[in-house]
Amino acid sequence: MKIISGEEMRELERMTEESLKIPASFLMERAGLAVVLALEQELGDLSGKSFLVLCGTGNNGGDGLVVARNLLDHTDMVSCVIVGEEERMTNLTRENLERLRLLGVDVKKFGVDIDLDGLAEMIKRSDVIVDALLGTGSRGEVRNPLSDIINLVNLYAGYVVSVDLPSGLECDTGRILGMAIKANLTVTFVLPKPCHVLFPGRELTGKLKVANIGIPRSLCESMNLKRSIITKSHVKRILPERKKDSHKKTFGTLLVIAGSRQYLGAPILTCLGALRIGCGYVRLLSCEEVGRLAVGREPGLVFTSIDGDSFSLKELDLALELAQESDAIVLGPGLTNREHVCEFVMNFLMQIDKPVLIDADGLNCISKNVDVLNSVRAPVIITPHPGEFARLVKQPTEQVKYNYLLAERFALDHNVIVVLKGATTIVTDGKNTYYNLVGNTSLAKAGSGDVLSGVIGGFLAQGVAPTEACVLGVYVHGLASEKYSMREGTMLVSELVDLIPYAVEEVAR
Ligand SMILES: NC(=O)C1=CN([C@@H]2O[C@H](COP(=O)(O)OP(=O)(O)OC[C@H]3O[C@@H](n4cnc5c(N)ncnc54)[C@H](OP(=O)(O)O)[C@@H]3O)[C@@H](O)[C@H]2O)[C@@H](O)CC1
Ligand SMILES: [K+]
Structure with a gap:
């Protein structure tokens, strides 16, 4: 509407x-x-x-x-x-x-x-x-x-x-x-x-x-x-079809570059989000400790280990090689924003040619030089919460909250799609803007954004157009929180992941 x-x-x-x-x-x-x-x-x-x-x-x-x-x-x-x-x-x-x-x-x-x-x-x-x-x-x-x-x-x-x-x-x-x-x-x-x-x-x-x-x-x-509320009939139209004659690669390969010894959980939530919305092949590139936990939670994940506790330029070649084999990339959850991590992030972004979603520490890294976004050769999605967006645009958080005009401006200036998260989430590519009203306060919890990155990344890997992947992703993610039957706020983020199928089912019905 x-x-x-x-x-x-x-x-x-x-x-x-x-x-x-x-x-x-x-x-x-x-x-x-x-x-x-x-x-x-x-x-x-x-x-x-x-x-x-x-x-x-x-x-x-x-x-x-x-x-x-x-x-x-x-x-x-x-x-x-x-x-x-x-x-x-x-x-x-x-x-x-x-x-x-x-x-x-x-x-x-x-x-x-x-x-x-x-x-x-x-x-x-x-x-x-x-x-x-x-x-x-x-x-x-x-x-x-x-x-x-x-x-x-x-x-x-x-x-x-x-x-x-x-x-x-x-x-x-x-x-x-x-x-x-x-x-x-x-x-x-x-x-x-x-x-x-x-x-x-x-x-x-x-x-x-x-x-x-x-x-x-x-x-x-x-x-x-050019502005609208996301409705169920809109997302139903863009939910990707499940062709019967298919194999795992039919449903896309997502590369998740995330995690560090400091943040073990975030990458797992991202990967699970992607798998839950039907992505065929999710590959996690992270440190050894993250990998052990991730594969323990979901053996269907494909894991590749980096050498140390966090990313640095040493991992660049490996990351680029895996990116070549993937349909889309999620970059950011739990990376930390230490200098050597940011060096990796910047260099990686300048060399890839696959659609990429940048979240969390990925955003904190680029906030030091947002112009890097203009050098990426593939579609870019950024999913900041107001604090992260404030750092990107160098304005106080209170001024950027729900500020769709600013998000539209940023999207046009940097040729990206902005998903400005909040109780009403705003998706904009600068030309069209969508408001998501679905979801509740259960989502106000650490880790819920990591799931969203995986959900959007998973749709992106399946070939959904970038803006539509965001529209679909924020709606499904919000709807999953509404499927929780107990009091708002008592839901665990791991339970949110497990409610995604019910949300997808409702959209498809
Ligand atoms: N557009 C359409 O198709 C249709 C529109 N329709 C209707 O028209 C409405 C818009 O009407 P509108 O433009 O006359 O303005 P409106 O909201 O009544 O406010 C103006 C009044 O408020 C005052 N005022 C202003 N700021 C103030 C302040 N800070 N603090 C105090 N006072 C302040 C201002 O006072 P002034 O500054 O002139 O002294 C003036 O008296 C719209 O919301 C809808 O209901 C429907 O009929 C259907 C078709
Ligand atoms: K009124």
Whole structure:
């Protein structure tokens, strides 16, 4: 499913009006009605319930006024409070205010007819609060009195439905602009916005419903939106086929270059991830101790030993030779980022011509000189968590978290595919961007990223195109965590590996 930004939404509205002569007033009417229908779906009979509709002066507030009018079909217990000066109202909002007044609805002006204490009482007495204060037009930190009002709603409201987006969220980032509504339900229009899928916005959105408001699908499609949520039907289409007439090499050879005496477990998790998604031949190049453990856990692994405790230029020829025999490579988990390891990583990358996924210490090594990425002759995937990405782009972690614009820029500048990991994982090749919403907090555990590298690497080795291998990989990895039946967080990473088949099965079904 596509995602649309605030700017793109305005453009779509403009195109609808210009090319189809569908006016904004029509869209607003449909938007308001859609919210009431969504409330009916969620709460059942609305007749015994009381509603307080909080409206700003922009068109989000106009939607709220339409909600209020349509609620009157169900109940008389509808109150409305307008926040902001009437002179600043958009024309559509003013028209809808007039309609409500003609119907005899009690519309109060905040600061004139009611103060903060009075509003607190109204919020406490209402069953449902409709939040139509700020929508896609919100700019900068939320100003008072809106921030005080948002605070009251969060303190006292029973059930909150947000119109389009929870007021106080930045539409295109999901950041909280000082203070934001925590909604139980958000009804958005046409398509989800970035704030619904990126944290903290994703959490404040509550349940998300996407409503059609009369903008034809063909018009949306003509915009060629480049960002989307990964769905099951998308990944089902790219899951590689299992041809009956096959042998182990049919399903790809993956070379895993990982591990050191310090990190014995990471390479094993990567290899198991690859085997679990159906890779035919997984070869691990690592130190002796890692190999013994790895083959002990899974005798189907092919192991080649290096001489010492960690990689150095001595291993370069052997690694290049094995790379020649492979379809794809995973480089990084547990390598350490000591100088001689990084020397190996840099030289190896400059000489290979097979698709490569760089993770963990592989990324830490290249963060000293990211331009090496531009010299790799084959497709490159990088799978940083925000800390690793921060080191790559030399910015603070908080600024790079969920920063899809930065990930897109990096992907284009360095000709790589970025998998920026997080509670919402972002996959981008710079031209298209995908958000993975599947998975839970069980994945927030050391080793879970190593499994992901193996899963993506395994798909890559099977010939899945690099961006698609990432899309498929993050989805399957996330879904595997949802297959765990006990309390979130109690899952071991080795159990995650063993749940991958159930996730693949669900995707294939
Ligand atoms: N596009 C479409 O197709 C459709 C769009 N539709 C609806 O329109 C909505 C967008 O409406 P919009 O553009 O009028 O902006 P909106 O979100 O109401 O905010 C503007 C108001 O907020 C205020 N304000 C801003 N920042 C602030 C701050 N930090 N702190 C405090 N105040 C702040 C600003 O005040 P001002 O700066 O002008 O004083 C102004 O009053 C969209 O979300 C959807 O619900 C639907 O009808 C269906 C079709
Ligand atoms: K809102």
